[in-house]
Amino acid sequence: MRKRVLLPSPLIHPSGESILEDEVDVLRAAELGPDGVAEVLPTVHGIYNRADAATIAAAKSLEVAASGGSGVDFIDIAAATEHGVLVVNATGAQNVSVAEHAVGLLLALVKRIAISDRLLRSGAFPDRSEYRGDGWPLGFPRELHGRTLGVLGYGAIGREMARVCDAAFSMPVVAYDPFVDPATATGPAELVGSLDELLARAQVLSMHLPLSDETRGIIGAEQLARLPEGAYLLNMSRGGTVDEPALIEALRSRRLAGAGLDVFTEEPLAVDSPLRSLDNVVLTPHIGGWTAEALPRLSQTTALEILTALRGDRPQRLVNPDAWPAFQARRQA
Numbered sequence: 316m317r318k319r320v321l322l323p324s325p326l327i328h329p330s331g332e333s334i335l336e337d338e339v340d341v342l343r344a345a346e347l348g349p350d351g352v353a354e355v356l357p358t359v360h361g362i363y364n365r366a367d368a369a370t371i372a373a374a375k376s377l378e379v380a381a382s383g384g385s386g387v388d389f390i391d392i393a394a395a396t397e398h399g400v401l402v403v404n405a406t407g408a409q410n411v412s413v414a415e416h417a418v419g420l421l422l423a424l425v426k427r428i429a430i431s432d433r434l435l436r437s438g439a440f441p442d443r444s445e446y447r448g449d450g451w452p453l454g455f456p457r458e459l460h461g462r463t464l465g466v467l468g469y470g471a472i473g474r475e476m477a478r479v480c481d482a483a484f485s486m487p488v489v490a491y492d493p494f495v496d497p498a499t500a501t502g503p504a505e506l507v508g509s510l511d512e513l514l515a516r517a518q519v520l521s522m523h524l525p526l527s528d529e530t531r532g533i534i535g536a537e538q539l540a541r542l543p544e545g546a547y548l549l550n551m552s553r554g555g556t557v558d559e560p561a562l563i564e565a566l567r568s569r570r571l572a573g574a575g576l577d578v579f580t581e582e583p584l585a586v587d588s589p590l591r592s593l594d595n596v597v598l599t600p601h602i603g604g605w606t607a608e609a610l611p612r613l614s615q616t617t618a619l620e621i622l623t624a625l626r627g628d629r630p631q632r633l634v635n636p637d638a639w640p641a642f643q644a645r646r647q648a
Contacts (some may be wrong), residue, residue, distance in 0.1 A: 318378075318625050320361035321352070327383050331614030338622055363623045368394035373641040377402060378642065379624035382634075383617045384470070384604060388552060392635050399641030402634040403620035409604030414475035416603035417551045418483075420575025424547055427456045429597045436441055452552040459484040465517020466490040466504055467533075468524030474502040476521050477628060483590040486498045489516050492524075514541040519549065526553035536561035551603045554579035563589050566596060577603040 323344045357375045366380040368391040382404040423429040466473045469492035480486040481503040490504035491513040497506040535558035565571040573595040
Protein backbone atom coordinates (compact mmCIF):
# COMPACT_ATOMS: atom_id res chain seq x y z
CA MET A 316 0.00 0.00 0.00
CA ARG A 317 1.40 3.38 -1.03
CA LYS A 318 1.84 5.98 1.66
CA ARG A 319 0.08 9.32 1.53
CA VAL A 320 1.55 12.82 1.66
CA LEU A 321 -0.69 15.82 2.25
CA LEU A 322 0.22 19.17 0.71
CA PRO A 323 -1.64 21.96 2.56
CA SER A 324 0.08 24.26 0.07
CA PRO A 325 1.80 23.36 -3.21
CA LEU A 326 5.51 22.66 -3.28
CA ILE A 327 7.27 25.71 -4.62
CA HIS A 328 8.26 23.94 -7.85
CA PRO A 329 6.42 21.11 -9.64
CA SER A 330 9.57 18.98 -9.91
CA GLY A 331 9.29 18.11 -6.23
CA GLU A 332 5.72 16.94 -6.57
CA SER A 333 6.74 14.73 -9.49
CA ILE A 334 9.38 13.07 -7.31
CA LEU A 335 6.78 12.42 -4.60
CA GLU A 336 4.23 11.03 -7.05
CA ASP A 337 6.66 8.32 -8.15
CA GLU A 338 6.47 6.68 -4.71
CA VAL A 339 3.49 8.01 -2.74
CA ASP A 340 -0.05 9.24 -3.19
CA VAL A 341 -0.07 13.03 -3.13
CA LEU A 342 -3.16 14.66 -1.59
CA ARG A 343 -3.66 18.36 -2.26
CA ALA A 344 -5.61 20.43 0.26
CA ALA A 345 -6.81 22.81 -2.45
CA GLU A 346 -8.58 19.90 -4.15
CA LEU A 347 -9.92 18.30 -0.95
CA GLY A 348 -11.34 21.36 0.77
CA PRO A 349 -11.42 21.81 4.58
CA ASP A 350 -13.81 18.89 5.18
CA GLY A 351 -11.81 16.60 2.94
CA VAL A 352 -8.55 17.49 4.68
CA ALA A 353 -10.07 16.73 8.09
CA GLU A 354 -11.28 13.38 6.77
CA VAL A 355 -7.94 12.23 5.33
CA LEU A 356 -5.69 13.73 8.02
CA PRO A 357 -5.65 10.59 10.24
CA THR A 358 -4.44 8.52 7.26
CA VAL A 359 -1.55 10.64 5.97
CA HIS A 360 2.08 9.67 6.56
CA GLY A 361 3.72 12.92 5.47
CA ILE A 362 2.75 16.57 5.47
CA TYR A 363 4.39 19.53 3.77
CA ASN A 364 4.53 23.05 5.16
CA ARG A 365 2.26 23.90 8.11
CA ALA A 366 1.79 21.43 10.96
CA ASP A 367 0.71 22.77 14.33
CA ALA A 368 0.19 20.68 17.46
CA ALA A 369 -3.49 20.00 16.69
CA THR A 370 -2.67 18.84 13.17
CA ILE A 371 0.08 16.54 14.40
CA ALA A 372 -2.17 15.04 17.08
CA ALA A 373 -4.97 14.42 14.56
CA ALA A 374 -2.65 12.85 11.98
CA LYS A 375 -2.39 9.47 13.74
CA SER A 376 -0.26 7.89 10.99
CA LEU A 377 2.05 10.87 10.51
CA GLU A 378 5.75 10.02 10.20
CA VAL A 379 7.30 13.19 8.75
CA ALA A 380 6.54 16.91 8.53
CA ALA A 381 8.57 18.94 6.05
CA SER A 382 9.50 22.54 5.37
CA GLY A 383 10.31 23.71 1.87
CA GLY A 384 13.10 25.97 3.12
CA SER A 385 15.43 26.17 6.10
CA GLY A 386 12.92 27.75 8.50
CA VAL A 387 10.62 25.45 10.46
CA ASP A 388 8.84 27.96 12.72
CA PHE A 389 5.46 26.94 11.25
CA ILE A 390 5.90 23.33 12.43
CA ASP A 391 5.44 22.52 16.11
CA ILE A 392 8.77 20.81 16.76
CA ALA A 393 7.95 19.84 20.34
CA ALA A 394 4.66 18.21 19.37
CA ALA A 395 6.30 16.39 16.47
CA THR A 396 9.07 15.05 18.69
CA GLU A 397 6.59 13.96 21.33
CA HIS A 398 4.67 11.93 18.74
CA GLY A 399 7.79 10.45 17.11
CA VAL A 400 7.29 12.50 13.94
CA LEU A 401 10.43 13.52 12.07
CA VAL A 402 10.78 17.15 10.97
CA VAL A 403 12.89 17.79 7.87
CA ASN A 404 13.78 20.86 5.86
CA ALA A 405 15.70 21.83 2.73
CA THR A 406 18.63 23.57 4.37
CA GLY A 407 21.53 24.18 2.00
CA ALA A 408 19.37 24.28 -1.13
CA GLN A 409 19.18 28.07 -1.19
CA ASN A 410 22.40 29.13 0.51
CA VAL A 411 23.89 30.70 -2.64
CA SER A 412 20.71 32.61 -3.51
CA VAL A 413 20.22 34.00 0.00
CA ALA A 414 23.87 34.98 0.45
CA GLU A 415 23.91 36.73 -2.93
CA HIS A 416 20.75 38.60 -2.00
CA ALA A 417 22.30 39.70 1.29
CA VAL A 418 25.33 41.03 -0.58
CA GLY A 419 22.99 42.85 -2.97
CA LEU A 420 21.22 44.56 -0.07
CA LEU A 421 24.55 45.49 1.47
CA LEU A 422 25.88 47.03 -1.74
CA ALA A 423 22.62 48.93 -2.26
CA LEU A 424 23.08 50.43 1.21
CA VAL A 425 26.80 51.11 1.33
CA LYS A 426 27.07 52.42 -2.24
CA ARG A 427 23.85 54.49 -1.91
CA ILE A 428 22.49 52.66 -4.95
CA ALA A 429 18.91 52.31 -3.75
CA ILE A 430 18.45 55.91 -2.64
CA SER A 431 20.24 57.28 -5.72
CA ASP A 432 17.95 55.27 -7.97
CA ARG A 433 14.90 56.65 -6.16
CA LEU A 434 16.19 60.22 -6.47
CA LEU A 435 16.81 59.95 -10.20
CA ARG A 436 13.40 58.41 -10.79
CA SER A 437 11.83 61.33 -8.92
CA GLY A 438 13.40 63.76 -11.41
CA ALA A 439 16.40 64.87 -9.34
CA PHE A 440 20.04 64.67 -10.41
CA PRO A 441 22.11 65.33 -7.26
CA ASP A 442 25.41 67.15 -7.56
CA ARG A 443 28.18 64.77 -6.48
CA SER A 444 29.44 67.42 -4.08
CA GLU A 445 26.32 66.77 -2.02
CA TYR A 446 27.53 63.20 -1.31
CA ARG A 447 29.83 64.25 1.48
CA GLY A 448 30.14 64.42 5.24
CA ASP A 449 26.86 63.86 7.00
CA GLY A 450 24.91 65.75 4.37
CA TRP A 451 22.22 64.72 1.95
CA PRO A 452 21.79 61.98 0.93
CA LEU A 453 23.31 60.10 3.87
CA GLY A 454 26.90 61.13 3.28
CA PHE A 455 29.54 59.48 1.12
CA PRO A 456 29.08 56.07 -0.46
CA ARG A 457 31.50 53.71 1.26
CA GLU A 458 33.79 50.80 0.47
CA LEU A 459 33.24 47.34 1.92
CA HIS A 460 36.90 46.43 1.64
CA GLY A 461 38.37 45.79 5.08
CA ARG A 462 35.12 46.19 7.02
CA THR A 463 34.46 43.41 9.52
CA LEU A 464 31.51 41.19 8.73
CA GLY A 465 29.76 39.63 11.72
CA VAL A 466 27.70 36.56 10.87
CA LEU A 467 25.02 35.59 13.39
CA GLY A 468 24.14 31.97 12.61
CA TYR A 469 26.95 30.03 10.91
CA GLY A 470 24.98 27.40 9.02
CA ALA A 471 25.06 26.81 5.26
CA ILE A 472 23.87 30.32 4.39
CA GLY A 473 26.05 32.04 6.97
CA ARG A 474 29.12 30.17 5.70
CA GLU A 475 28.33 31.13 2.10
CA MET A 476 27.92 34.77 3.10
CA ALA A 477 31.27 34.63 4.87
CA ARG A 478 32.95 33.02 1.85
CA VAL A 479 31.62 35.58 -0.62
CA CYS A 480 32.48 38.63 1.48
CA ASP A 481 35.95 37.30 2.28
CA ALA A 482 36.72 36.46 -1.35
CA ALA A 483 35.09 39.43 -3.08
CA PHE A 484 35.72 42.28 -0.65
CA SER A 485 38.56 41.10 1.62
CA MET A 486 36.29 41.54 4.62
CA PRO A 487 37.50 40.00 7.88
CA VAL A 488 34.74 37.68 9.11
CA VAL A 489 33.72 36.78 12.66
CA ALA A 490 30.79 34.51 13.45
CA TYR A 491 28.76 33.42 16.42
CA ASP A 492 26.75 30.22 16.56
CA PRO A 493 26.53 28.25 19.82
CA PHE A 494 25.56 25.12 17.88
CA VAL A 495 28.72 25.06 15.75
CA ASP A 496 31.88 23.45 17.07
CA PRO A 497 34.83 25.77 16.30
CA ALA A 498 37.05 22.71 15.88
CA THR A 499 34.99 21.41 12.96
CA ALA A 500 33.73 24.68 11.44
CA THR A 501 34.63 25.36 7.83
CA GLY A 502 34.92 28.65 5.99
CA PRO A 503 36.88 31.85 6.57
CA ALA A 504 35.16 33.03 9.75
CA GLU A 505 36.73 33.29 13.16
CA LEU A 506 34.15 31.86 15.57
CA VAL A 507 33.75 33.93 18.73
CA GLY A 508 32.43 32.73 22.05
CA SER A 509 29.59 35.14 22.69
CA LEU A 510 27.04 37.35 20.99
CA ASP A 511 28.48 40.37 22.79
CA GLU A 512 31.90 39.77 21.24
CA LEU A 513 30.36 39.42 17.80
CA LEU A 514 28.42 42.67 18.14
CA ALA A 515 31.43 44.61 19.40
CA ARG A 516 33.39 43.73 16.24
CA ALA A 517 30.71 43.66 13.53
CA GLN A 518 30.73 46.69 11.26
CA VAL A 519 28.23 44.73 9.20
CA LEU A 520 25.93 42.32 11.07
CA SER A 521 24.41 39.67 8.81
CA MET A 522 21.71 37.49 10.38
CA HIS A 523 21.17 33.91 9.22
CA LEU A 524 19.44 32.00 12.00
CA PRO A 525 16.10 30.24 12.50
CA LEU A 526 13.24 31.69 14.51
CA SER A 527 12.77 29.88 17.81
CA ASP A 528 12.08 30.69 21.44
CA GLU A 529 15.82 31.23 21.88
CA THR A 530 16.27 33.54 18.87
CA ARG A 531 13.04 35.56 19.00
CA GLY A 532 14.08 39.17 19.61
CA ILE A 533 17.74 38.19 19.90
CA ILE A 534 18.66 41.61 18.49
CA GLY A 535 16.98 44.37 20.48
CA ALA A 536 17.86 47.87 21.65
CA GLU A 537 20.63 46.64 23.98
CA GLN A 538 22.28 44.58 21.25
CA LEU A 539 21.99 47.33 18.62
CA ALA A 540 23.72 49.71 21.03
CA ARG A 541 26.69 47.33 21.22
CA LEU A 542 27.34 47.49 17.48
CA PRO A 543 30.00 49.98 16.38
CA GLU A 544 28.49 53.34 15.51
CA GLY A 545 27.76 53.49 11.79
CA ALA A 546 27.30 49.73 11.44
CA TYR A 547 24.93 48.09 8.97
CA LEU A 548 22.44 45.31 9.71
CA LEU A 549 21.18 42.68 7.27
CA ASN A 550 18.34 40.31 8.17
CA MET A 551 17.85 37.33 5.87
CA SER A 552 16.48 34.97 8.52
CA ARG A 553 13.10 35.76 10.12
CA GLY A 554 11.66 39.14 11.07
CA GLY A 555 10.92 38.06 14.62
CA THR A 556 14.62 37.77 15.39
CA VAL A 557 14.89 41.57 15.47
CA ASP A 558 12.96 43.99 17.69
CA GLU A 559 11.59 46.19 14.90
CA PRO A 560 10.74 49.28 17.03
CA ALA A 561 14.30 49.24 18.43
CA LEU A 562 15.72 48.87 14.94
CA ILE A 563 13.62 51.76 13.65
CA GLU A 564 14.84 53.99 16.48
CA ALA A 565 18.50 53.07 15.79
CA LEU A 566 18.00 53.90 12.11
CA ARG A 567 16.22 57.18 12.80
CA SER A 568 18.99 58.31 15.14
CA ARG A 569 21.59 57.37 12.47
CA ARG A 570 23.54 55.41 15.06
CA LEU A 571 22.96 52.51 12.70
CA ALA A 572 24.02 53.58 9.21
CA GLY A 573 21.53 51.38 7.44
CA ALA A 574 19.62 48.12 7.29
CA GLY A 575 18.83 45.69 4.50
CA LEU A 576 15.71 43.67 5.32
CA ASP A 577 14.18 40.77 3.43
CA VAL A 578 12.01 39.61 6.35
CA PHE A 579 9.67 41.33 8.79
CA THR A 580 7.94 40.61 12.08
CA GLU A 581 4.58 40.70 10.30
CA GLU A 582 4.34 39.76 6.64
CA PRO A 583 3.14 41.35 4.45
CA LEU A 584 4.78 44.49 5.82
CA ALA A 585 2.13 46.97 6.95
CA VAL A 586 1.48 49.81 4.54
CA ASP A 587 2.06 52.33 7.35
CA SER A 588 5.23 50.70 8.69
CA PRO A 589 7.88 53.36 9.51
CA LEU A 590 10.41 51.17 7.71
CA ARG A 591 8.86 52.19 4.40
CA SER A 592 9.70 55.87 4.93
CA LEU A 593 13.28 55.56 6.18
CA ASP A 594 15.89 56.58 3.62
CA ASN A 595 18.63 54.37 5.11
CA VAL A 596 16.75 51.11 4.64
CA VAL A 597 16.51 48.78 1.64
CA LEU A 598 13.50 46.48 1.71
CA THR A 599 12.63 43.36 -0.28
CA PRO A 600 9.54 41.13 0.16
CA HIS A 601 11.06 37.88 1.52
CA ILE A 602 12.55 36.85 -1.82
CA GLY A 603 16.14 36.08 -0.79
CA GLY A 604 15.90 32.40 -1.68
CA TRP A 605 13.32 32.85 -4.42
CA THR A 606 15.44 32.37 -7.55
CA ALA A 607 14.98 30.34 -10.71
CA GLU A 608 17.91 28.17 -9.65
CA ALA A 609 16.98 27.69 -5.98
CA LEU A 610 13.29 26.85 -6.33
CA PRO A 611 13.76 23.47 -8.06
CA ARG A 612 16.50 22.58 -5.56
CA LEU A 613 14.28 23.46 -2.63
CA SER A 614 11.32 21.50 -3.95
CA GLN A 615 13.36 18.43 -4.93
CA THR A 616 15.35 18.41 -1.70
CA THR A 617 12.15 18.59 0.36
CA ALA A 618 10.58 15.75 -1.60
CA LEU A 619 13.65 13.52 -1.26
CA GLU A 620 13.85 14.14 2.49
CA ILE A 621 10.17 13.19 2.87
CA LEU A 622 10.68 9.98 0.91
CA THR A 623 13.79 9.09 2.90
CA ALA A 624 11.81 9.29 6.12
CA LEU A 625 8.88 7.33 4.71
CA ARG A 626 11.26 4.53 3.70
CA GLY A 627 12.36 4.33 7.34
CA ASP A 628 15.81 5.81 6.77
CA ARG A 629 17.31 8.70 8.71
CA PRO A 630 17.01 11.94 6.68
CA GLN A 631 20.12 14.01 6.09
CA ARG A 632 18.35 17.22 7.15
CA LEU A 633 16.68 16.02 10.33
CA VAL A 634 15.67 18.99 12.46
CA ASN A 635 14.59 17.03 15.57
CA PRO A 636 17.01 14.13 16.06
CA ASP A 637 15.47 13.45 19.48
CA ALA A 638 12.43 12.05 17.63
CA TRP A 639 14.47 9.36 15.87
CA PRO A 640 14.20 6.62 18.58
CA ALA A 641 10.43 7.06 18.91
CA PHE A 642 10.09 7.11 15.13
CA GLN A 643 11.93 3.81 14.83
CA ALA A 644 9.88 2.27 17.64
CA ARG A 645 6.64 3.28 15.93
CA ARG A 646 7.69 1.65 12.67
CA GLN A 647 8.66 -1.57 14.43
CA ALA A 648 5.43 -1.79 16.43
